[in-house]
Amino acid sequence: MAGIDKVKILVLGDSGVGKTSLVHLVCHNEPTTNPSWTIGCSVDVKLHEYKAGTASEKTFFVELWDIGGCTGHQNSRQIFYNPVNGIILVHDLTNRKSQQNLRTWLAEVLRKDNKTANNGYDYDPEEFAGNQIPLLVIGTKADQAETIRDKSKSRTSSMAEEFGADQFDLDCQNVKYLSPGSTNAVKLARFFDKVIERRYYSREGQGHYSPPLDRRRFKNSHVD
Numbered sequence: 682m683a684g685i686d687k688v689k690i691l692v693l694g695d696s697g698v699g700k701t702s703l704v705h706l707v708c709h710n711e712p713t714t715n716p717s718w719t720i721g722c723s724v725d726v727k728l729h730e731y732k733a734g735t736a737s738e739k740t741f742f743v744e745l746w747d748i749g750g751c752t753g754h755q756n757s758r759q760i761f762y763n764p765v766n767g768i769i770l771v772h773d774l775t776n777r778k779s780q781q782n783l784r785t786w787l788a789e790v791l792r793k794d795n796k797t798a799n800n801g802y803d804y805d806p807e808e809f810a811g812n813q814i815p816l817l818v819i820g821t822k823a824d825q826a827e828t829i830r831d832k833s834k835s836r837t838s839s840m841a842e843e844f845g846a847d848q849f850d851l852d853c854q855n856v857k858y859l860s861p862g863s864t865n866a867v868k869l870a871r872f873f874d875k876v877i878e879r880r881y882y883s884r885e886g887q888g889h890y891s892p893p894l895d896r897r898r899f900k901n902s903h904v905d
């Protein structure tokens with residue numbers, strides 16, 4: 682697998698919303714039976730075909746950094762935030778507060794130095810309007826949220842709109858929610874493509890593949 686480029690995506694949200702369960706489902710195509718409480722951070726990897734089925738198809742590693750949501754670890758988890766190529770914001774559809782807190786999570790990552798008096802992070806929509814990091818909003822526990830689903834859905838949609846992000850809901854314990862070809866699977870693949878595009882194809886313009894600097898240096902040293 683040497684020589685495969687990678688992108689780093691942060692998976693953020695309150696403790697217990699289902700980040701570990703989501704990452705397991707995405708990376709292993711099966712539900713996890715007993716997710717443990719994440720202390721610090723846990724990283725899992727998925728092989729993703731960028732622009733699958735087209736002439737530009739190329740394999741990338743997508744690293745999903747599952748960040749422990751415990752409020753007590755707010756200061757220590759800053760070390761995981763840099764660099765970042767994409768962000769998945771996760772909330773529990775049965776817990777409205779976890780959805781509102783996504784703004785605080787985003788502020789924590791994007792404005793690390795701007796703490797408020799109560800030690801939280803301020804969210805200012807205008808400041809995030811020009812944010813270049815691709816975002817995806819995912820609502821979990823859809824199986825438990827059937828009755829409140831429509832109300833919750835419209836709230837999530839407006840929040841995703843505010844972030845300029847795509848969004849979908851799922852049950853992390855049911856593989857059918859991410860089955861190949863499903864709307865959710867397509868949205869997720871499109872999000873991974875966007876993250877890769879920003880990281881490797883847009884910097885030098887024209888949509889040409891631009892490998893990381895360290896690899897270019899290595900290549901040049903062989904040419905010399």
Ligand SMILES: Nc1nc2c(ncn2[C@@H]2O[C@H](COP(=O)(O)OP(=O)(O)OP(=O)(O)O)[C@@H](O)[C@H]2O)c(=O)[nH]1
Binds near residue numbers: 698699720751
């Ligand atoms: N019914 C249902 N339960 C879920 C779903 N997603 C997660 N859970 C359960 O919710 C609990 C918490 O899930 P985790 O994946 O550990 O949550 P987390 O966000 O990683 O939590 P931290 O590690 O504390 O940050 C577990 O008991 C999961 O089995 C879902 O979509 N539906």
